[in-house]
Amino acid sequence: MAQALRPNTAGSLFATDGKPHPLQDALMAITFALGLLSFITSFFHSLHLLSSWAGLVALATGVYGQWVSETTRERFFLILGLGAAGVGFLIGMAHGGLFGGLIG
Numbered sequence: 001m002a003q004a005l006r007p008n009t010a011g012s013l014f015a016t017d018g019k020p021h022p023l024q025d026a027l028m029a030i031t032f033a034l035g036l037l038s039f040i041t042s043f044f045h046s047l048h049l050l051s052s053w054a055g056l057v058a059l060a061t062g063v064y065g066q067w068v069s070e071t072t073r074e075r076f077f078l079i080l081g082l083g084a085a086g087v088g089f090l091i092g093m094a095h096g097g098l099f100g101g102l103i104g
Contacts, residue, residue, distance in 0.1 A: 016071050027065030028077045034058035035081035038088025048095035055089025056098070058082070 038055035041047040062082040069075050 016073060021070055021074065024065065024069050024071075024074045027061050027068070028074050028081070031058050031062035031065055031081035031085065032077050033081075035062070035083070035085035035088065038092065039084035040088075042088040042091035042095070045095050048092045048097065049100050051088050051092030051095070052098045053092075055085045055087075055092055058085035059089060 034054045035058040038051050038058055041051040041054065044051075058081055062078050062085060065078045066075065066082075069078060
């Protein structure tokens with residue numbers, strides 16, 4: 001009856017191994033927050049600098065986060081953040097880019 005001692009988390013979307021992962025959790029939170037920021041600000045043409053830079057940073061932290069992630073929960077939120085960051089970054093680039101006329 002070993003299964004009675006441990007809950008069955010194998011089928012859960014947010015399955016965890018029961019260990020703390022502070023680096024992975026921080027990367028997950030940063031990627032998700034910046035991806036969401038980039039996605040939301042991409043709807044406003046005048047905020048293209050914020051949108052493109054937040055998207056670029058979120059893409060970089062998300063890729064590294066995927067490389068070191070250990071649980072499904074981390075990967076799930078990293079993919080959501082990466083998707084939002086990619087859309088926000090590309091729309092921000094279309095609206096004026098990373099420098100937007102400040103250089104050149």
